[in-house]
């Protein structure tokens with residue numbers, strides 16, 4: 001079964017050469033993606049600062065745009081195995097052809113001018129998914145990091161959501177603080193999407209979603225990509241104390257609470273500590289087997305691995 005995944009940070013770490021040839025240390029690269037049935041996903045460009053420390057627009061652009069160039073370079077050098085996609089038809093074509101379908105997601109909107117002057121240009125450059133914040137404050141809103149003062153989106157943040165709606169850029173609420181989530185919910189006209197987050201009822205972490213937030217996601221016909229990071233799966237979880245079952249637990253909880261059509265995968269590969277039993281992308285087939293043993297039938301798995309994403313991406317980009 002082919003898997004479309006909501007989030008990885010691989011391109012923030014790997015050169016095109018290492019991604020194409022294979023890399024022993026990352027969670028994801030092209031040879032292992034093929035081996036595992038990893039058919040594509042949102043590929044995040046991400047600039048690290050200490051959690052909570054701000055990031056300037058100049059530095060964000062200087063570091064992010066070369067990462068986008070890496071995605072293009074991979075497509076140029078390995079176009080028979082990799083495609084940078086900007087619409088659902090392109091993703092489906094790539095998946096049918098056996099090419100890894102990558103969509104450019106930017107984690108943290110620091111690359112965007114506070115007055116949105118360059119957003120259209122970023123769209124033309126291929127941006128189709130945008131996390132408003134990482135764990136830090138920016139011109140648009142506040143992340144769940146140490147700088148969080150519990151304020152919601154700024155007026156620029158609300159304008160950014162509206163313009164993303166118009167252009168057809170997915171707005172990712174992962175990493176947003178609770179008031180910011182509420183402001184996106186009140187502003188957006190598209191499905192609410194948390195590309196990589198879990199259920200707070202099972203693991204009380206600020207990166208996870210409360211039952212009320214899950215309900216808001218259901219109301220907009222949105223989606224949660226279940227995150228494989230051990231600390232978001234289980235409080236105090238470590239790579240050896242958390243097994244694959246915990247991933248299925250979160251998916252099952254969200255499915256029970258708001259419906260299977262709102263559950264997908266959002267691995268956070270190369271941005272997370274994943275269970276040792278999963279190890280890397282090649283652990284996905286074992287995870288899918290476990291879902292099946294836990295009662296998820298073929299139809300359920302088809303939804304979780306692609307058709308829920310297909311619906312939400314279509315509604316967001318073409319709606």
Ligand code: ZN
Pocket residue numbers: 107174175196271
């Ligand atoms: Zn993240």
